[in-house]
Amino acid sequence: MANPTIVHHSTALKVLRYIKGAPSLGLFYPTDSPLQIKAYSDSDWVSCPDTRRSVTGFCIYLGNSLISWKSKKQKTVARSSCEAEYRAMALTTCEINWLSYMLQDLQHSSFTSALLYYDNQYAIHIASNHVFHERTKHIELDCQQFVNNVIEV
Template identity: 60%
Template sequence: MVKTIHLHQRDSEPYHDPVSYRQLVGRLLYLTNTRPDITFVVQQLTQFMANPTVMHHKAMTRVLRYIKGTPGQGLLYPTTSTIQIKGFSESDWETCPDTRKSILGYCMFLGDSLVSWKSKKQNSVSRSSSEAEYRALAIASCEIQWLTYLLTDFQILYKQHALLYHDNNSARHITANAVFHERTKHVEIDRHVIRERLHNKLLHLLPISTSAQIADMLTKPLEPIVFNQLLSKLGVINIPSPS
């Protein structure tokens, strides 16, 4: 996506063929199962399937050009990966111009292999960036819990603490602080969710710099250089197609 463009409901005139727009977005949704690099932009395009505009169609055309230029790109799963869950959680506050809701993103690794990722608009409006980041942490911790259950179902012995990386100091401090105060009353439920998992030693919550936050590409448009740097950390490689 173009970093400076924020798609919204009335950014241009209606697109003349909304049916074809919906069909193409539906196909792109299936592609996100193997292409995490387009997850955020497809999440954005799905917001406007009822009444797409010309600007939305241009954004989708840009995605199609990107896919056409990278036919051999996909996830690489190395055989040397260890049984260690590592997660990255991020949120972009008030991203949606229409609803002012925030976008959350997370990506989960089993060793060095990306196994789960999501870009999603939060269900409610957050009153602060700390609240948005904290809700993203809670949802990421739920995904970690589910992955541990999945490993158990596969009869894979897993006793290590999962590692969850987050770059917002305020959200991490709220998690560690056992005292409720005015700015955290409205996030009490999410606070209990993440604190319970920390107390049960399911995961460790660790700081990370914003420049190294892989989940950043699941919450906002990025410059090409930053996008490609984070893409390599996701384990996405581009195998040249045979001539």
């Protein structure tokens, strides 16, 4: 976004032409879908060759419909893939909490517990063990909210 090029401009035009040419396509939210939030979280450790920062990605479904998604570089350089995954889980949990509060504001407080799916066994261990170890103390301040609101799968 800081330095757009001609390639970026032509790609944006392709996206706009697609949207204009397919007005009937869109996201479908069926009324009979269960009100359960399901989230999938992942990270790509040290994926940026310039900054060595990891990329967090998540998608969140309400029932069978996609309602939120994000792919973003993490703010700090992760020391391990476990740390990058843990930070991705923390960001996803914050988004789940926000969506849950929004659903409560819309008078939909009768939905079931949210599920968070992730694939790193070490990050799962850190999330389920609330005592920070010597090697994970540097994550404690950044992810404290997640630790207090961990959602077990």
